[in-house]
Each structure stands twice: as C-alpha cells, then as structure tokens.
Amino acid sequence: MSASLRKGEAAPDEAGRGTAAGGEAAGRAARAAAPGASPPGDARRAPGASPPAEPAPLTAPRASRLRRAAPPLAVVAVLLAAWELVVRAGLVDELLLPAPTQVLEALWVDRDLLAPDLLVTAYEVVAGLAASLVVGVGLAVAMHLVPAIDRSLRPLVVGSQAVPIPVIAPIVVLILGFGLAPKILIITLICFFPVTVNVSDGLRASDPDAGKLLRSLGATPWQRLRLLDAPSALPAAFTGMKVAAAVAVIGAVLAEWSGSSAGLGHLLITANGQLETARAFAATVLLMAMAIALYALFAVLERKVVSWAPRARS
Amino acid sequence: MRTEVEAPVTEPPYVNGVVVDGVRKQFGDVVALDGVDLRIAAGEVVAVVGPSGCGKSTLLELVCGLAAPDAGAVSAPPAALMPQRDALLPWLSALDNAALARRVAGDSRAAARAAAHEHFEAFGLAGFEQARPAELSGGMRQRVAFLRTLLAGRPLLCLDEPFAALDALTRSQAQGWLGDALAREPRTVLLVTHDVEEAVVLADRIVLLSPRPGRVVATFDVGLPRPRERTSLEVVALRERALAALGVET
Numbered sequence: 001m002s003a004s005l006r007k008g009e010a011a012p013d014e015a016g017r018g019t020a021a022g023g024e025a026a027g028r029a030a031r032a033a034a035p036g037a038s039p040p041g042d043a044r045r046a047p048g049a050s051p052p053a054e055p056a057p058l059t060a061p062r063a064s065r066l067r068r069a070a071p072p073l074a075v076v077a078v079l080l081a082a083w084e085l086v087v088r089a090g091l092v093d094e095l096l097l098p099a100p101t102q103v104l105e106a107l108w109v110d111r112d113l114l115a116p117d118l119l120v121t122a123y124e125v126v127a128g129l130a131a132s133l134v135v136g137v138g139l140a141v142a143m144h145l146v147p148a149i150d151r152s153l154r155p156l157v158v159g160s161q162a163v164p165i166p167v168i169a170p171i172v173v174l175i176l177g178f179g180l181a182p183k184i185l186i187i188t189l190i191c192f193f194p195v196t197v198n199v200s201d202g203l204r205a206s207d208p209d210a211g212k213l214l215r216s217l218g219a220t221p222w223q224r225l226r227l228l229d230a231p232s233a234l235p236a237a238f239t240g241m242k243v244a245a246a247v248a249v250i251g252a253v254l255a256e257w258s259g260s261s262a263g264l265g266h267l268l269i270t271a272n273g274q275l276e277t278a279r280a281f282a283a284t285v286l287l288m289a290m291a292i293a294l295y296a297l298f299a300v301l302e303r304k305v306v307s308w309a310p311r312a313r314s
Numbered sequence: 315m316r317t318e319v320e321a322p323v324t325e326p327p328y329v330n331g332v333v334v335d336g337v338r339k340q341f342g343d344v345v346a347l348d349g350v351d352l353r354i355a356a357g358e359v360v361a362v363v364g365p366s367g368c369g370k371s372t373l374l375e376l377v378c379g380l381a382a383p384d385a386g387a388v389s390a391p392p393a394a395l396m397p398q399r400d401a402l403l404p405w406l407s408a409l410d411n412a413a414l415a416r417r418v419a420g421d422s423r424a425a426a427r428a429a430a431h432e433h434f435e436a437f438g439l440a441g442f443e444q445a446r447p448a449e450l451s452g453g454m455r456q457r458v459a460f461l462r463t464l465l466a467g468r469p470l471l472c473l474d475e476p477f478a479a480l481d482a483l484t485r486s487q488a489q490g491w492l493g494d495a496l497a498r499e500p501r502t503v504l505l506v507t508h509d510v511e512e513a514v515v516l517a518d519r520i521v522l523l524s525p526r527p528g529r530v531v532a533t534f535d536v537g538l539p540r541p542r543e544r545t546s547l548e549v550v551a552l553r554e555r556a557l558a559a560l561g562v563e564t
Contacts, residue, residue: 209401216378216395217418217466227417231405308405308446 098278103285106278113267113279118286120263124180124252125290128187132244135188136195137237143196144203144229145221161193169258178259186255187248194243202236203229235309238302245294249287330356330391330469330502332377337386339372345527346372349386352521352530356469359496359503361513363556364523370506371398373528374472377504391502394466398474400459402447408458409434409443415466433461436498437491453484457491464495470502477512486544489515493541510556514549515542522559532559 080100086092087099094102107114139157143150165186176182206229214224256265264283271280334352338345346369354360362370375381378393394415402411409427410417412434416426434440437457447455456476463471476492477485489512496503507513513520514536522531534556538548 207401207403209397209399210403212375212380213395213397213401213462214418215380216393216472217415218392219418223418227414228403231403234405306405308448 103281106282124183131188132191136192140199173259183255187251190251191244195240198236198240202233206232249291332390337383348527361505361517368523369528393470394468396463412461
C-alpha cells in the first residue's frame with residue numbers, strides 16, 4: 001500500500017514543489033503564521049479538473065502566498081502592539097504580564113538557560129508522540145479487527161481521559177522515577193486518545209461498496225484492512241496526529257510538573273517562583289513554537305501522503 | 315408468476331450456470347424478493363430489469379454469495395461483483411484499481427499491474443495508467459471498474475446498474491464497449507438494470523421483476539444478432555413489449 005501511494009502521488013505534487021522553491025521565504029512566513037494552511041500552489045488546482053502534469057505559472061504563487069500570509073501576520077502584529085501598549089502604559093503589573101519586547105529580550109538573554117530545557121522537553125514530546133502513535137494506531141486497529149476488544153476497551157479508553165494527571169503522577173513517579181520514562185508515559189496517556197478515536201472512526205468510514213466488492217472477491221480481513229480500511233483511515237489518522245501534536249506539549253509540561261529536574265515545564269515552575277515572569281513567558285513562547293512546528297510537520301506530511309483526499313487539494 | 319418459461323433444464327445442476335430456486339429475502343417487515351426463480355446458462359448474458367426497489371440488488375448479493383436467502387436455494391459459480399457506483403479507490407492509480415482483484419487473488423504488485431495493463435489499450439485507457447480516479451471521466455471510471463471485475467477471473471460477472479450514473483451519450487458508448495469486451499472475453503453475466511433498452515441491447519435474455527416484493531413477471535429471449543443498434547426496429551419492438559409487460563404505457 002505505502003509503495004503505491006508514494007509512487008502515485010509523485011505527479012500531482014510536482015506542481016506544488018515547483019512553486020515552493022520560488023516563494024520559500026514567504027511560504028515559511030505563511031506556515032509560521034497559519035500552520036496547516038495549504039500552500040497556494042495546491043489551492044489553485046481544482047480537484048480532478050486539471051491533468052497532473054500541467055505546469056503551474058511561476059509568478060502568481062509568490063504574490064498569492066504573500067496575500068495569504070498578510071491577514072494572519074497583521075492580526076498577530078496588531079495584538080502584539082496592543083499588548084505592548086497596555087503594559088508600557090502601566091495598566092498591568094509587569095510582574096504579571098511582561099511586554100512582548102521584554103519576552104523577546106528574555107528569549108535572547110536567557111538563551112543558554114532555555115536551550116537545554118527546550119531540548120529536554122522536545123525530546124520528551126517527540127518520544128511521547130511516537131509512543132502515542134504506536135499505542136493509538138495499534139489499539140484502533142485491534143478494536144477494528146476484533147469487536148470484542150472494541151466493546152471491552154472503549155469505555156476504558158474514554159475513561160482514561162478523565163483521570164487527572166496529578167492523581168496518577170505520584171504512582172508513575174514512584175514506579176518509574178524522575179527520568180524520561182514517566183514523562184513519555186504521561187504524554188502517551190494524554191495523546192493516544194485523539195489518535196485512537198480518529199483512526200478507529202476512519203477505519204469504519206471506508207466505502208461500503210468497495211467493502212462489498214472486496215467481499216465478493218474473497219478478500220481476507222487482513223487484505224481488506226491493507227487495501228481498503230487503512231488507506232481510507234489515513235485522513236482521519238492525520239487529524240488525530242495533529243491534535244495529539246498540539247496536546248503533547250502541554251502533556252510534557254504536566255509531566256514535568258509532576259516531578260523533574262529539567263525541561264521547559266521545570267523551568268516554568270522555577271521562573272514563576274523567582275518572579276522571572278518574562279522568562280516564563282519566553283519558555284511559553286518556545287512551547288507554542290514547538291506545538292506549531294509539530295502540527296505543521298504533520299500537516300505537510302498529510303499533504304504528501306494523502307494527496308488523493310479532497311481536502312489535500314482544496 | 316412467469317408467463318414465458320424456458321425449456322426444461324437438460325443438464326442439471328448447471329455446472330457453470332446459475333440456478334435461483336424459489337428465493338425469498340426479507341429485511342425486517344419488507345419482503346425484497348418473493349419466490350424468484352432464475353436460470354442462467356454458462357456463457358449467457360441475462361438482464362434483470364425492474365423498477366427501483368424491486369430487490370434487484372438483493373438478488374445480485376444472493377448470487378454473489380454476499381447474503382443468504384431466507385427461503386429457497388441459490389447455486390452459482392464464483393462471481394465478481396461490479397457495484398452500482400464504481401467504488402474505485404481514490405488513492406490508487408487507474409492501473410492499480412484495475413489490478414485490485416488480482417492483488418486480492420494473491421498476485422504480486424508487478425504481476426497484477428501487468429495483467430491489468432494488457433487490457434488498457436482495448437478499453438481505451440492507454441495513457442491514463444497513472445491517473446487517479448478523480449482525474450478520469452465517468453465513462454473511463456466505469457471501464458476501469460469493469461476491467462477490475464473482469465480481471466477477477468471469475469466465470470460469473472454480476473453487474474449492478476453499471477451505467478446508471480452516466481449521461482445518455484456516455485451510456486450508449488459504454489454499452490458498446492461492454493458488448494465488445496464480452497465478445498472478446500465471454501463470461502456468464504447477470505446484469506441488473508432499470509433501463510429496458512440497455513437490457514435489449516446487451517442481453518441474451520431479459521427477466522422482468524415486479525415492484526416490491528420482487529417476483530419474476532416475464533422473461534424474453536432477445537435472440538437478435540450482435541452488435542445491436544438502439545434504433546433498430548427489432549430492438550425498439552422488443553423494448554416496447556418489455557415495457558408493456560412491466561405495465562408502462564408508451
């Protein structure tokens with residue numbers, strides 16, 4: 001399945017790639033401001049209307065990229081300016097809310113302090129996300145193939161999301177210590193859920209006519225999964241992964257609050273204790289950037305892998 | 315209640331043919347089929363025609379072995395189904411879609427593609443091997459879907475309203491290539507349609523079903539030489555007879 005996907009998608013993507021080289025800088029700005037937004041090169045192709053090899057005009061995409069990037073950038077700029085003014089005017093105590101320029105300054109001044117913690121948290125988040133993908137997809141496939149597993153585990157899966165992390169954190173730390181393992185476990189506990197629910201729904205949403213066809217051809221359950229259900233579930237799976245990517249970062253912070261000696265969550269606690277509000281905000285900016293970067297990564301992967309889905313082309 | 319019964323079966327139990335015997339199928343309180351008898355000899359093309367909701371698709375599912383009758387018996391050779399909508403997989407190329415049945419049968423990807431590619435020229439699909447279904451016209455999609463059914467290598471093809479979604483011009487072209495394809499690769503065919511004209515153009519024999527619950531109202535032997543023109547006098551005359559038997563005034 002995966003080989004044919006890769007092979008088949010080559011042609012439709014060619015147009016998008018050609019334009020990406022031209023408007024790289026603008027594209028990066030657009031992605032940073034609006035993660036997940038399709039590059040304009042793709043947007044202009046009506047689904048099914050144009051043959052895959054049609055060359056895209058090279059000048060228009062750059063302008064249209066800028067046009068698309070302008071509104072979100074303007075909104076961010078206006079918000080930041082308003083925030084700056086409110087703080088500078090003395091309407092809010094700087095210890096409670098530092099101005100954007102002060103946060104920016106902290107990002108630079110405290111860079112040697114922030115960088116190692118950023119690395120630790122990024123490592124936890126990536127490892128935790130990887131674990132939740134494995135657990136989430138594995139669970140969804142098992143539930144799909146064996147109805148008894150679905151019936152017996154689904155309430156537990158849903159219930160697991162109501163467990164407050166502070167309640168289980170002591171047990172987790174007691175058993176797994178203060179190292180990386182408890183963080184990955186807590187992130188996985190939070191992030192497998194959107195993956196499982198979306199993949200599980202996606203697997204069930206395959207075309208019933210195609211299912212009938214495969215049944216008439218005598219396909220085994222495994223063939224049906226590989227040829228029909230799994231590819232059908234890919235768009236939903238990416239939705240789950242994008243949600244998980246955004247939630248993983250807050251999961252890492254919660255995990256670090258439950259007991260840690262490093263990481264941005266750990267830094268947040270100490271910075272708050274020392275009333276280093278600007279530093280805490282700087283750490284928060286890094287956490288946001290991490291979530292946005294992971295989300296954008298999955299969005300890009302989605303467009304590459306699921307190039308046949310209607311939403312990848314619109 | 316059948317008005318025109320064919321000659322008694324000389325060679326039971328139809329080694330490669332289809333025997334449907336007094337079949338009844340019910341969904342809840344709705345009786346879809348009630349006492350349906352159907353015989354299809356090996357190599358014969360039989361069209362089942364009836365108004366929508368007469369249980370035509372149910373009959374196909376029974377013959378394909380996708381469902382069991384509540385009463386009566388169905389005996390049929392292995393069948394390949396062509397669903398009502400083309401059911402092409404949007405992530406596969408036209409070539410891989412056509413090759414799907416071979417993949418399910420256990421062929422390697424390369425062998426399946428090679429088997430499918432042999433037919434692309436004859437079906438007017440050459441040059442569109444790598445196109446995704448969304449990039450194909452409605453007529454081409456149906457050709458890919460039919461090719462996929464044909465490549466299953468089953469002696470019996472079950473076609474469920476294969477051309478219902480096509481416009482009139484494309485449909486008459488589709489009936490043309492389907493006739494050609496069956497001339498090249500003879501198969502036993504059970505064709506379900508609501509289009510009497512399509513049945514007359516394509517089938518050896520036409521079976522008319524009544525509205526729900528579906529019962530066989532009449533059967534007609536077409537017995538006209540192929541290829542048939544929709545406008546020829548014999549085709550038009552037979553169409554009128556069939557419509558009259560269905561109770562449609564023309």
